[in-house]
Amino acid sequence: MTETPAVRVRGLRKTYGALTALDGIDLDIGTGEVLALLGPNGAGKTSTVEILEGHRDRDAGEVAVLGRDPRRGDLAWRAELGIVLQDCADLGELTVRETVHHFARYFPRPRDPEEVIALVGLADKAGTRIRALSGGQRRRLDVAVGVIGRPRLLFLDEPTTGFDPQARRLFWSLIRSLVGRHGTTVLLTTHYLDEAEALADRLVVIAGGRVVAEGAPATLGGRAAVRTTVRWADGQQDTEDPAALVADLARRYAGTVPGLTVSRPSLEDVYLDLIGEHS
Known part of the structure; x- marks a missing residue:
């Protein structure tokens, strides 16, 4: 990351x-x-994203997206945004190739459509009509349309809703590739906490229209500092040094510790606590 933020928001109302x-x-x-x-x-995620995209006005606050106020974003500014909505229009009679080439015409310096089709893993489906694609393949096409204009900032709204586990992980690999290869900034909204943990450098939790926590997935809400619970057949103990406790138990039992489990709060546990406090 560079020191200049892609998005800066202050006092947004x-x-x-x-x-x-x-x-x-x-x-x-x-x-x-x-x-x-x-x-x-109802926490305010959609309103926030739509204001950043320039699709909804704000009542107060300062907003800069790629150095511009979305209220005054022109076509050149909009061309630097990529948007993958949760529900996209169905152009079922067009092929993958026709669709990507069509949307490329809207941008001043689009990526090569054939390269983008390959990037999202649809090269072997380029001549297939959209209505014949699987759900995961359609979502990959949505991403192809979202990145065809070389966006500096990509908005992903619930990108893997309805995916099976394998399709979700393939999609995650695609997003990692986009970020790693092109340095794209991504704003992801998702209800899947494992997805947020797998993809995001940082999480921001909002509830009741306010930011209630932010941080890396491993540290959100003080998660890293929470004591680990070690349980075994004869008892349990909270500890800040689980490795030392397990080693001590292994010596005590002269080998395998019966019923041993080691657990710390999951991201879901921390998240539910955070939004519960502000509900």
């Missing part, structure tokens, strides 16, 4: 009548960073 959707959000996304925006339904 948005209301809908009597409902306060965003109540003073501060947010930074570093260039080349993958940030996952987490929160329950």
